[in-house]
Amino acid sequence: DIQMTQSPSSVSASVGDRVTITCRASQGISSWLAWYQRKPGKAPNLLIFAASSLQSGVPSRFSGSGSGTDFTLTISSLQPEDFATYYCQQANSFPYTFGQGTKLEIK
């Protein structure tokens, strides 16, 4: 199975900050990577697919990059509604696997 490792596990930031979350795959997955946002009590929300494609309706302050084994999710200017947990997920091969999550907290 492909292991997905996110860093950091948690991060504190302020409104307006630029934040970057990293995801590393245990083997190459080309660009088969998605990022999800998860708020308490809500279903996950697809932000980015194919490593860098913005899902319809997602604000442009979210962006993704990377290929192979190393990927990043960047939020260019944090808004109050962005404080949540973020997960990466590989879709290169079954079984699909998720990272352990990165909790983005208000500083």
Place this chain on the structure above:
Amino acid sequence: EVQLLESGGGLVQPGGSLRLSCAASGFPFSSYAMSWVRQAPGKGLEWVSAITGSGGSTNYADSVKGRFTISRDNSKNTLYLQMNSLRAEDTAVYYCAKDQLHSSGWYRGYFDYWGQGTLVTVSS
């Protein structure tokens, strides 16, 4: 509007069985692969199983292979997960999730819509 509504969760003893359902609406159900994803208390997301739009192909996580069966009834726009030989470690909120790709026979693996989840508790 796409809607996914899970049901069938509850408390079950170890070794027992449960069948989850996911009623879908707002999109051509048979044209999309579907998955089940779970989240155990205090843990992250874990993909459990997937099925193509036609139902002709299925895949499972190793942790549930041989115990869980995914199926769908396209005439009823409903996805199922039959869970047998349940263990304490199967305790989780189970979500159904829609694949992004419009295809009856393929997967893309990105989930653009999710249900609100149904809680399964395995305990004596």
